[in-house]
Structure formats: structure tokens, C-alpha cells
Amino acid sequence: MNRSQHVFGSGLVFAVGLWVTWVSYTQQPAEAFLFPRLIASVFVVLAGWTFGKAVMGLSKVGNGVTRTMFLNMLPGLVITLIYVFWAAKSLGFYTATAIAFFILLSIYDPAPHDEAKSWMKRCIITGVFVTVMYGLFAMLLNVYTPKEILF
Amino acid sequence: MRRMIAGAALALMSLTGTATAEDYPERPLMLMVSYGAGGATDFQARIVTMTAGNEDALGMPIAIINKPGAGGRVGWNWFATQADPDGYTLAAYNVPHFIAQSIKGGVEYSADSFEPIANWGADPAVFVVGADSEFNSMEDVVAFAKENPGKLTVSGAGLFVGHHIAALQIDKAAGTKMAYIPTKGGGAAAMKAVIAGEVMGGINNLSDAFRAQEAGNVKILGVADLERNAFLPDVPTMMEQGLDVDNSSVNFRGVMVPKGTPPEVIEKLSATVPEMFANSRVAKKMEAGGSPMHIMTRDEVIEMWAQRQQTLNELLAGL
Amino acid sequence: MDFIYYFGDVFTPLSFMLLLGGTIGGLILGATPGLSPTMAVALLIPFTFQLEAAQGLILLGAAYTSTVAGGAVSAILLKIPGAPANIATTLDGHTMAKQGQGARALQLSFLASAVGGVFGVLLLIFLTPVLAKWALAFGPSHLFWLAILGVTVIGTLDSASVVKGLLSGCIGLWLATIGFDDIMGAQRFIFHPALGGGINIIAALIGLFAIPQVLTMFAKGRHNTGAEVIEVQRHSILEAFRELFSRTRALSIGTLTGSIIGLIPGVGGQIAGLVAYDQTKKFSSEKDKFGTGHSEGVIAAESANNAMVGPSLVPLLTLSIPGSPTAAVLLGGLLIHGIFPGSDLFDNHPDVAWTFINSMLIGQVLMCVFGLYVAGLAARVAQVPQSVMAAIVLALSVFGAYSVQGSMGDVYVMACLGIGMFFLERFGFSAAPLVLGLILGPIAEANFIQGGMIADATVGKASYFLTGGLNLLLIAVVLASIAYSVWMELRHRRYTTKEEAQA
Numbered sequence A: 001m002n003r004s005q006h007v008f009g010s011g012l013v014f015a016v017g018l019w020v021t022w023v024s025y026t027q028q029p030a031e032a033f034l035f036p037r038l039i040a041s042v043f044v045v046l047a048g049w050t051f052g053k054a055v056m057g058l059s060k061v062g063n064g065v066t067r068t069m070f071l072n073m074l075p076g077l078v079i080t081l082i083y084v085f086w087a088a089k090s091l092g093f094y095t096a097t098a099i100a101f102f103i104l105l106s107i108y109d110p111a112p113h114d115e116a117k118s119w120m121k122r123c124i125i126t127g128v129f130v131t132v133m134y135g136l137f138a139m140l141l142n143v144y145t146p147k148e149i150l151f
Numbered sequence B: 001m002r003r004m005i006a007g008a009a010l011a012l013m014s015l016t017g018t019a020t021a022e023d024y025p026e027r028p029l030m031l032m033v034s035y036g037a038g039g040a041t042d043f044q045a046r047i048v049t050m051t052a053g054n055e056d057a058l059g060m061p062i063a064i065i066n067k068p069g070a071g072g073r074v075g076w077n078w079f080a081t082q083a084d085p086d087g088y089t090l091a092a093y094n095v096p097h098f099i100a101q102s103i104k105g106g107v108e109y110s111a112d113s114f115e116p117i118a119n120w121g122a123d124p125a126v127f128v129v130g131a132d133s134e135f136n137s138m139e140d141v142v143a144f145a146k147e148n149p150g151k152l153t154v155s156g157a158g159l160f161v162g163h164h165i166a167a168l169q170i171d172k173a174a175g176t177k178m179a180y181i182p183t184k185g186g187g188a189a190a191m192k193a194v195i196a197g198e199v200m201g202g203i204n205n206l207s208d209a210f211r212a213q214e215a216g217n218v219k220i221l222g223v224a225d226l227e228r229n230a231f232l233p234d235v236p237t238m239m240e241q242g243l244d245v246d247n248s249s250v251n252f253r254g255v256m257v258p259k260g261t262p263p264e265v266i267e268k269l270s271a272t273v274p275e276m277f278a279n280s281r282v283a284k285k286m287e288a289g290g291s292p293m294h295i296m297t298r299d300e301v302i303e304m305w306a307q308r309q310q311t312l313n314e315l316l317a318g319l
Numbered sequence C: 001m002d003f004i005y006y007f008g009d010v011f012t013p014l015s016f017m018l019l020l021g022g023t024i025g026g027l028i029l030g031a032t033p034g035l036s037p038t039m040a041v042a043l044l045i046p047f048t049f050q051l052e053a054a055q056g057l058i059l060l061g062a063a064y065t066s067t068v069a070g071g072a073v074s075a076i077l078l079k080i081p082g083a084p085a086n087i088a089t090t091l092d093g094h095t096m097a098k099q100g101q102g103a104r105a106l107q108l109s110f111l112a113s114a115v116g117g118v119f120g121v122l123l124l125i126f127l128t129p130v131l132a133k134w135a136l137a138f139g140p141s142h143l144f145w146l147a148i149l150g151v152t153v154i155g156t157l158d159s160a161s162v163v164k165g166l167l168s169g170c171i172g173l174w175l176a177t178i179g180f181d182d183i184m185g186a187q188r189f190i191f192h193p194a195l196g197g198g199i200n201i202i203a204a205l206i207g208l209f210a211i212p213q214v215l216t217m218f219a220k221g222r223h224n225t226g227a228e229v230i231e232v233q234r235h236s237i238l239e240a241f242r243e244l245f246s247r248t249r250a251l252s253i254g255t256l257t258g259s260i261i262g263l264i265p266g267v268g269g270q271i272a273g274l275v276a277y278d279q280t281k282k283f284s285s286e287k288d289k290f291g292t293g294h295s296e297g298v299i300a301a302e303s304a305n306n307a308m309v310g311p312s313l314v315p316l317l318t319l320s321i322p323g324s325p326t327a328a329v330l331l332g333g334l335l336i337h338g339i340f341p342g343s344d345l346f347d348n349h350p351d352v353a354w355t356f357i358n359s360m361l362i363g364q365v366l367m368c369v370f371g372l373y374v375a376g377l378a379a380r381v382a383q384v385p386q387s388v389m390a391a392i393v394l395a396l397s398v399f400g401a402y403s404v405q406g407s408m409g410d411v412y413v414m415a416c417l418g419i420g421m422f423f424l425e426r427f428g429f430s431a432a433p434l435v436l437g438l439i440l441g442p443i444a445e446a447n448f449i450q451g452g453m454i455a456d457a458t459v460g461k462a463s464y465f466l467t468g469g470l471n472l473l474l475i476a477v478v479l480a481s482i483a484y485s486v487w488m489e490l491r492h493r494r495y496t497t498k499e500e501a502q503a
Helices: A002-026 A030-055 A067-091 A093-108 A116-140 B002-017 B040-048 B070-081 B097-104 B138-147 B162-174 B186-195 B206-214 B263-277 B280-288 B298-317 C013-031 C037-048 C053-077 C084-098 C102-137 C140-154 C162-177 C201-219 C237-246 C248-263 C268-283 C295-307 C314-319 C325-335 C343-348 C350-383 C386-405 C408-426 C431-457 C461-466 C469-502
Strands: B029-033 B062-066 B089-095 B114-123 B125-130 B153-156 B179-182 B201-205 B218-224 B251-258 B293-296
Touching (some): A002 A030, A002 C408, A030 C162, A030 C431, A067 A093, A067 C201, A067 C386, A093 A116, A093 C386, A116 C386, B029 B070, B040 B062, B040 B114, B040 B251, B040 B280, B040 C325, B070 B089, B089 B097, B089 B114, B089 B298, B097 B162, B097 B298, B114 B263, B114 B298, B125 B138, B125 B162, B125 B186, B125 B206, B138 B162, B153 B162, B153 B186, B162 B201, B162 B298, B179 C431, B186 B201, B186 B206, B186 B218, B186 C314, B251 B263, B251 B293, B251 B298, B263 B293, B293 B298, C013 C053, C037 C053, C053 C084, C053 C102, C053 C325, C053 C350, C084 C102, C084 C268, C084 C350, C084 C431, C102 C295, C102 C314, C102 C350, C140 C162, C140 C268, C140 C461, C140 C469, C162 C431, C201 C386, C201 C408, C201 C431, C237 C248, C248 C268, C248 C295, C268 C431, C314 C325, C343 C350, C386 C408, C431 C461, C461 C469
Parallel strands (some): B029 B062, B029 B089, B153 B179, B153 B201
Antiparallel strands (some): B089 B251, B114 B251, B114 B293, B125 B201
């Protein structure tokens, strides 16, 4: 299983390398792509080497991703993706942060889910954190974050 | 629940949507500078906007955001394609830079993508050589360039910025071919190349060159403008030295908004901003920093842009 | 000895208040993800409008020194390097924090910063005229070779496999070419509008270091967390002193490397920490411990990146050429008061010049005192439960990446790079060489092209890049560095095969 993961990972890197090489040798103007060509050539050779080793099962370093790890990570990853690529811009930074923060706490915090006390605690932590973020970025540093439909 | 959120959102939108030009601006504004923090444009932008929060100006502060890269292309591309035309997103322009870049292509903006508000400064390009250089006038420079075609290395801040335009004009006027070396890192890097002797000469901003001359590091041989400059009354213009170079390369700096900004906002800005530039505290700081001011209103800037567009079209046509 | 004469000016009530405020504020700004020292100093410029020239510069000088050191706090505790200068600090510093030795790591980092910083400022005070000549000696060809020297470090930096280290470096070099090419203005590899401005280095740093860590915490799941509450060990300051001075090799290599590299315009602070880290590792008798929470790593990295502060101002103060973005911002701070750096500064405004330099000297000490004071408290961050920590780091990364240029594009790039890096790390690639490639790529490319243009107009490429004392010296160092890596790799391989044979 580890081997097939290595093949997949390094295969992906190799594919990127091939694409980069192809783009750098075909795009114009040529002067601007001189340096990318140089990098791409080394890139693709090294990536090919790594891919070859992975196919032969000789990759030694790196443990890959186990099934439990991946399943544990999945909800967090999905929320991260929604938070970064949609919620932050569409709902407003602070609202999105509060929601994402609270959901992440609910999923990963080991405190029991059937006690009112632990839910209170989660709410308080979220509230305090978002307030601190607002104080730091909006008040102190004057960063204007997208507010959009909420805040 | 969903209905509640939608309702709340609607209520909020109607709150913000009813804002009229009279309330404008009701929150801090943002001014995008397409050069790095600490560059001449950034430095001047910070000074001229420092009084924005005053009651007689906009009544709201202006925050500077830097989006440097590729001689300004990165920032202006962003401004033309991604900035909201809501009146809260302003940008600093540098003419002839962005006009020349739009003529050369490869960017997503042109003079039509922006609406000028007002101009605050004009920084002519000057020709500088190291303090121990054998060149003492433009005549020496041209004579050397004629004898050694393509061998006279001249540094400048990038391709198709004011410095490059000046170099092209000198080449055209004198019939020479200099080796123009664009540097990464703007005018400061180009100046360093001159002082360190990496190149034989350089074209740089008058304000930066003036400072370097005060420090005893360079000699200024000529100003690419129609008249001598108040900071350098002893340095002759290119015209005085027999080179037909006009003020096309003078770096005009000012404020603009993206096309599509509501007309009442543009009106309000173009009435207030030149006043704000004219503030005496601003003038004092600019003077102290060696930055020549040149305030122009919206109408004057529109005319100036159109003029530049035409001269640059002609100059760059042969390239 | 002019500087002693003006020492009194730093201790007038208002000046000292500003110095204190600048130092503490700088530490906080520096520890905030997404705020590089350059931006922190730029943020403070408006405050100096109201002040006298000397006072304004005290504020800026103090803030500059302490933001550089403050970056170590988030690097050690959260694994978010605040600026490129702090990358090397994360390698051992964060590992130490995870082992409950956060207090020790922070104390060492502040002490090392102060030693390096004071040394750097003393160089600025005593050797400025000599150093100015040095700084000018580096032309495009030398900077090119210097960048290549940095590239040779890539393979051996924090990676178990040399090939994968080099490949990570290549990925970084390629990522750096995305966006507009700086000299020609051509568009390269812009396959999404968010990449129009290229990859912002600060946003990339946040993503590459912080996001994999967030995902690793997620991967541990809900129930494991209770088992590993970290016990934060107390650590006495006296012991930290003792440890610092028993690690003289790391301290001196870090300080010297930082001072020399900081001097070079345009390369400066970004790579000082990484190069010092790598050199210390090469000379250390305990090479294998690097990356596992070894104190030498923290000491070398932090002494180097504060040592560069003083020398990085040499070209600015003597020649009026800002050698780094932060120096450029400081130049603005001088200009608004009508003071031109260069001979004018030292001849006509010695009070301003020396007060500024003195404030950096005192600032280093204050920063250290204050830092040591908070180190014990700050280290408790490690006790925050993993679930909360993951959410905090994630939100900080998003805010930090956004605040760099006020652009959502940077946030997207940050997240994509971070998630990609998590999976790459699982397959033996690592972030440090990738980032080094990202930093060095543009330096190498711009100087190669610019040098090439000068060479074509004058003596030709071969003699421009390959002759001259400094070029030859740098080439020799590059070759030595490669030879050393190869030799180490071969020796290492022979040992391992022997061990395998015996087993």
C-alpha cells in the first residue's frame, strides 16, 4: 500500500515536472523562459528519477498517509477548504472564522458532546478568539478584511 | 434558520446599499501602490495621503497597500481586473509607465481602464554617472556612444518605465544605441549599479539622483524635461545640450480609480483630493524629502494622459 | 567614539518611552503571522510624522530590531515563520517546543539574537566606511554566484533524501518563476488569476509551514489528544546563559555569517538564517541531532538573523542606497524629516544618526530582557489542546496571508501550497529546501539576466561571470560546498550499508 502511494505521489510530481518542461519550451518569448527551461530540465530529471525509484519500490523516506490518518483528517480538511475558498470571502472574515473555529473545535475537541458544560466552553473559546483576532487585525493593524454579507 | 440568515443579510445589504454620495466616504479608503514599500512612489503616496483623515479633506484615513512586481504591471493588472469600483479602492498611477506598458501589450489594462482623480508630483528623469566618471556632459556621453555603438551601459528601473523612455528618446535624438540595463528592485538598484561602477551611466529619478549627488556619489549631467528643475538649477536640460528630448519621460504620479466607479464619487474625489495635496504640511514634507510636487486637477490629467498616449504610440511604434 | 557622546539622548524620558514602546510593539508585530519586519516598520511610519527626526528614528530602529527577533516567537511556538529570516528557527525551535522545551528555545533565541544583534550594530558603528566598500563590491555576477551557493545548500537542508531535497528545491525554484517576469514583463505559468502577482513569499511561508502542521493535528483525530498533554518545562535564564556560551561554535558561525550576508544588498536577511544553520550543521560534531530539537540550530539561526540588522543598514547610511526593503522604508522615515542619508547625515545631523544607531544597540538589550521575561509565559502555548491549536493556527494563517497585500489570491495560494506540502511531506519531501528555492530563484535569475546584458555590451559572458577575484572565490566556495555534500552523502551511505550488512 505504501508503495502504491509513493508511486502516486511521485507520479504527480513527475507529471507537474513534465507539464512545466513542456510549457517552458513552447511558450514565447523565449528570453523570458530561459531560466524556467533550465529549472524545468533539472526538475523533470529528478522527478523522473524519484518516480522510477517509487515504481521499483525503492522509496525509503516518507511514510505515506494511513487510512486512519486520512479518515481523521478528512472532516478538518473539508472544513478548511470550505472556509478558505468560499466562506471567508462570501460570509465575511470574522463570521467565517467564528463558524469554522467552532465546528473544528466540536469535531476535534475530546470533551464529551453530551454535556452542556463542554459546549459552553467551546462557545466561550470561540468568542474570545474571534474578539482577539478582531482587536489585533482590525483595531491595531487596520487591516480591512472583506465583510460581505455578514461581517 | 436559513430564512433568518437571508433576512439578516438582506437587512444589512439594504443598510449599506442606501449609502449616497453625501455619506461617502464612510469607512477608510485603500490606495494601491504598484511598487514596493520604501520606493519613491510609495514614500510620496504616504506623505500626500497623510492628511486624508482631516475634516476638510475626506474625513477618513487612506491606507497604503503595496502590490509590487514587474515594473508595476502586477499592481495595475490587479487594479484593472479585480479591484471593486466602489470608490474605496484607489490606486497610484505612474505615467508614462503604465501607458507605455499597455502599448507594448501583455497586460490587461490601458488608459481607458482607469479614471484619473488628481496628480500630485512630477519627477523628471535625469542622466547620472559615477562621481569619478570621465563624462562631464551629455556631449561626452553621446560622443562615447557614437564611437562605441551598443557598448555604453546605462541602468534604469525597468523596461518601459520613464527611465527607459528617456533612454529611447536620447538614442533617437542623438542617433546612438546605448545598452539599456533594466534592474530588478527599482530606481534604488539602478542607482547602486551606477555608484558601484557596474554600469557606465544611468537614468534615474531626479529626486533620488539629487540625494545621491548631495551625498557626493554621482554627477548629474542632464534633465529630461522642458525646463531646468528648482532642485537642480545648475543642471542643463537635454534640449540645452542639443538633444531633442521633451518631457515625455517625466514620471507623473497621481491617484486614480477603476473604470465604473460611480460618477458622484469621482466628482467628490476630484474636488477634494487636489485640495488635500495642496495642504501646507504635505508640501513641507515633500520639499524636505526632495520630491518635486506638481498638482493637477482631473481635467488636466485627462489631457496629459491623452498627450502621452500619442507621443508614446509614435516613439514605441518602431520597436 | 561619537556614539558614546550621544548615548545620553537615548535616555531622555520621551526617547526612552519610544524605545520601550517600539521594542514591545515590535515584538508583538513580529510575532504576528503575515507581518514581516518591512511591513511592521512601514506601519509605524505615520506615527513618526508627529515626532522629531531623532525620536521618529528611535521608534523605527527599535521596532526593526525587535520585529526580527519577534518573528522567532511564532516560528518556535506555532511553526509559522513571520518572515523568511525565521525559517531556519522553525526547524529545531518548533521541535523543542513540542517536546515541552519552548521556554528554553525562546530564551536561547532571544539571547542569541541579542548577541548577534549587538555584534552587528557594533560593526555598523566601527566599520561602516570599510563595509560600505564591501557592499558595493557585489555586482550582478557575484550575487548570481552567491545565489547558486545558496542552491547548493538545498540538497543537504532538512531532508532525509538528497534527491528529494533537490527536487523540493526545484519545485521552489519553479514556483518562484510564476507570475510576471521581473525584467521582460512576460507572463509565465499564470494558470489562475490569483497567480497574477506571482507567489508572495510571506503567504507561501505561512502555507508551507503552518498548514501541514494543522493537517497533522487533524490527522491525529479526536481521541488521541488527551494522551499527549505536553508538560512545559521551566527553564532558568541562568542555565540558558550557560548553554548559549557553551555553544560558542554555533553562536560565532551564526553571528559572522549573518553579519557578512546581511551586508550584501538585495540578498541580505532572507537567507542569513538558513545559510548559518547549514554551515553550523556542517561544522558541528552532532550533525545528526539537527532537526530533532537541537539547541545549536536555534542559536545559529537566530544569532544570524539579528546580526544582519546592523550591517544591512550600511549601504543606506553611507551611500543612501537601501540594501533591503526594510532599509528602503527606513529611508522614507529619514526623508520626511528632510534628512538625506550619506555624508550629510553624519556631518550635519550626527545627533540623529548616532541616536538612531544607539537606539538599535539599546533596543537589542531591551528586546532580550523583555523577551526573556515573557519566554516562560509564552511557552505555555504548547499546553493549548491540539484541537484548539489547529483551529487557531488555521485562522491566523488565513488572516496573516490576507493582510500581506489585502488580497484573497494570497490566501488561496497559501492554502493550496499548504495542503500540497502536507502530502509531499508524507512522501519525504520537505518545506525548507522548497522555500529556499523560492527565495533564491528570483535573485539568481535577475542577476543572471542583468549581468548577461552588461556582459554582452562589454566583455562577454564568460569573462564577466568567470573572472575576477571575488567571482573565483565564490565559485571555489560553491564547488567546496558541493564536494562536501557529496562526500558526506557517500560516507553516510557506506556506513549505513555496513550497518545493514552487519544486521
